[in-house]
Amino acid sequence: MGRWFAALLALAALSACTVRAADGDGKQGSPVRIELPGSSPPATPKDDKPSSAPTEKETEPAPQVLWSRGDTGRDVRELQARLRQVAWLFDGPTGSYDELTERAVEGFQGKRGLPKTGETDTVTWQRLLRMTREPGKWDVYLMGGQQADAPDPRCLTGRVLCISKSSRTLRWMIDGRTVTTVEVRFGSQYTPTREGVFSVYWKSRHHVSTLYDSPMPYAMFFSGGQAVHYSSDFAAQGYAGASHGCVNVRDEAAIADLFTQVRNGDKVVVHW
Known part of the structure; x- marks a missing residue:
């Protein structure tokens, strides 16, 4: 019996490292796993899902400021022309983002639940675009300021x-x-x-x-x-x-x- 069992162990080392032990009647019973020196434990499947959900929601970026006090140009004229359409500005357009324009933007923002900064950011501008029509050339230059043509x-x-x-x-x-x-x-x-x-x-x-x-x-x-x-x-x-x-x-x-x-x-x- 001792020799037979030693031979069985040697055979297991050369094959699959798993044998079935014989019971008292010579029948094979449940499998017996033999850990050989230097062998690694079987790998366990990895979970692809993250171990835990993020603890904080990512913060959305702040709206980009397009124009503010002191800016000038054609775009400011269009802003002022659109503010005139919704009766938040009555002067101009002048093409200069002055105190009157700042107050008009602040009033427009407050009426619609937006932060009252007085600066025209992307959110404020998109809201104003939806409420107004495209101004024509002489709406933008209502009070002058346009470039002269070349002379005839x-x-x-x-x-x-x-x-x-x-x-x-x-x-x-x-x-x-x-x-x-x-x-x-x-x-x-x-x-x-x-x-x-x-x-x-x-x-x-x-x-x-x-x-x-x-x-x-x-x-x-x-x-x-x-x-x-x-x-x-x-x-x-x-x-x-x-x-x-x-x-x-x-x-x-x-x-x-x-x-x-x-x-x-x-x-x-x-x-x-």
Whole structure:
């Protein structure tokens, strides 16, 4: 019996390390596992799931600030134009993120449960976009500030009031050199400002329209009853209104100076 069992152990070492022990009747019973020197315990399956859930929820990044106090530019103009649409801003657009703009943004944020920072961040901007329409060019430049077009070729010689309907600007030019540029407004579709080449034929410092009973200070007539003149309505309302066919100037100091320089007979070019 001893020799047989020793042989059995040797055979187990060469094969699978598992034998079945014989019971008293010579029958094989339950398997017996024999651990050999240097062998490793069987590996246990690894659990692919994390041992524990994160203890803290990841914090979402703060909204990015797009514009704030002191910023300037075309984007700020659009912001101001949209704030005007929802009646949080009544001045401008000026293109400058000033105190009035900051207060308007803060009010808009507070009304909608957003942090009242006064800064326009991505969340505030997306909310404003959903509530407003795309502003047109003259909504963005309601109170002026737009760039002037290049002068028409007919403006490059002599003394000329060069007036662009495209950029709504007037250049006072002498021999191809721009002396002054001002923003102007034109007649409505029912009373359009005439286009072409004209000349100043009459100047009237304190003129009052006999047809519309409205003041036309610093008037420089160039085509029938149409003149270049100062308009207090343009100064107050910007491009939200229109003239009865005249070329309105909103900068009173600028047209007062222009009135002293322009002479009867100087050319006027109204173009696109």
